[in-house]
Amino acid sequence: MLGIRRPFRGPDYHSLWATQRGADQGNHTFSHESPNTLGPEGYIADIIKGEPVTRALLAARHRNIIWFRHPYLETGAPLAVKREIDSWLRAHGYRIAPVTIDGDDWEFAEPYDDAIARHDEPRRQRIRREYLDHSAKAVRWYRRAARALFGRDIAYVMLLHATRLNADCIGDIHALLKREKLRPISLAKALADPAYRTKDPYAGKDGIDWLERWALELHRELPWDSYSEVPKDIAAEYDKVDADRTKPN
Numbered sequence: 001m002l003g004i005r006r007p008f009r010g011p012d013y014h015s016l017w018a019t020q021r022g023a024d025q026g027n028h029t030f031s032h033e034s035p036n037t038l039g040p041e042g043y044i045a046d047i048i049k050g051e052p053v054t055r056a057l058l059a060a061r062h063r064n065i066i067w068f069r070h071p072y073l074e075t076g077a078p079l080a081v082k083r084e085i086d087s088w089l090r091a092h093g094y095r096i097a098p099v100t101i102d103g104d105d106w107e108f109a110e111p112y113d114d115a116i117a118r119h120d121e122p123r124r125q126r127i128r129r130e131y132l133d134h135s136a137k138a139v140r141w142y143r144r145a146a147r148a149l150f151g152r153d154i155a156y157v158m159l160l161h162a163t164r165l166n167a168d169c170i171g172d173i174h175a176l177l178k179r180e181k182l183r184p185i186s187l188a189k190a191l192a193d194p195a196y197r198t199k200d201p202y203a204g205k206d207g208i209d210w211l212e213r214w215a216l217e218l219h220r221e222l223p224w225d226s227y228s229e230v231p232k233d234i235a236a237e238y239d240k241v242d243a244d245r246t247k248p249n
Contacts, residue, residue, distance in 0.1 A: 005107065006160065024187060025054050026067025026097060033074040040084040043076070047089075057179040069097040073207030075200075082203045097187060098210040100146070103138035105131065107230050109163040111237035116164065130231055131165060132172050137228040145211045145222045146195070150219050155193035157210075216247055241246065 030049035038046060047068065055065045068089055075096075076082035089096065108131040115124040136158050139158075146154045158167050166173070176184070190196075195214070202213040 008013055016077055024067060025058060025065070025071060027051055027054060027065060027071050027094070029071055032071045034072055034074045034087060035070075035081060036074060040076065040081045042063075043085060044088050044227055064093070066093060067094050067097045068094040070207070073099060073209060075100075075202070075207075076203065077203050077205045079203040094190070098157055098191075098200075099159045100154065100210050101139060101142045102209050103135045103159070104230050105135070105159070105161055105163065105166060107238050108134070109161060109165045110164070111234060112165040112243045114237070114241045127234065128165070128169060130234055132169060132176070134228065134230060134234075135173060135222045136168075136176055139176060139182075141223070141227055142211065142227065143180070145215075146225055149211060149218055149220055154195040155189050155190040156182070157187065214227075 003148075027047055027050045029043070029046045031046055033043070033046055035043040052067065060067050074132060076085045086096075108127055112127045112131070115121075115127060141159045142156065143153060146152070146156070160173070198214045199217045200210065200213045202208060211222065
């Protein structure tokens with residue numbers, strides 16, 4: 001089973017569209033900054049600033065805002081900072097939305113947009129093919145990683161951003177998941193899996209997914225020898241389009 005979570009892109013048209021169709025929405029901060037940059041007080045203030053429009057959209061549907069996802073998957077460092085942020089989130093009714101499948105779609109999305117802007121159809125098609133191939137490898141790797149930690153498939157949470165690339169590929173992503181015998185479920189249902197009760201001991205500055213965090217807690221190795229990096233040509237194209245290597249998670 002797979003919980004495919006819509007990306008939290010802030011209080012904009014996408015939030016309105018998704019809320020009207022019954023999708024869960026959450027807080028992803030206002031400015032998409034890192035706790036490493038803002039510190040705990042500034043980061044919490046940015047979370048608060050990210051609430052109003054999304055809270056109002058959900059209230060109109062008689063629902064409450066409960067989900068929070070950290071930009072860049074950075075949860076705070078050192079441990080005291082992480083604990084301060086976590087404590088505030090709990091006290092204000094938030095649940096953290098973790099990530100247990102990350103196909104680095106962001107790195108393909110900007111070159112894809114650039115190819116469209118330049119009317120370069122062969123390049124667009126190539127990027128699309130590479131993205132789908134990489135996504136298939138990512139899904140399979142995270143399944144192997146989960147089995148290494150828990151001896152089974154878990155209910156995964158897949159990170160997908162609202163991009164033209166994913167809009168164009170969503171049918172193929174669905175077909176990929178179907179081939180893997182995975183099906184979409186709600187985020188709440190995914191997080192009912194006992195795996196998500198595993199402690200997250202990580203308090204470093206880097207943003208890492210939750211399987212990596214749990215590997216630290218469980219003292220188990222992940223199958224890094226079979227991990228597939230983003231293709232070098234895609235990484236190079238991204239760097240030409242956007243010089244900022246900070247991952248827009």
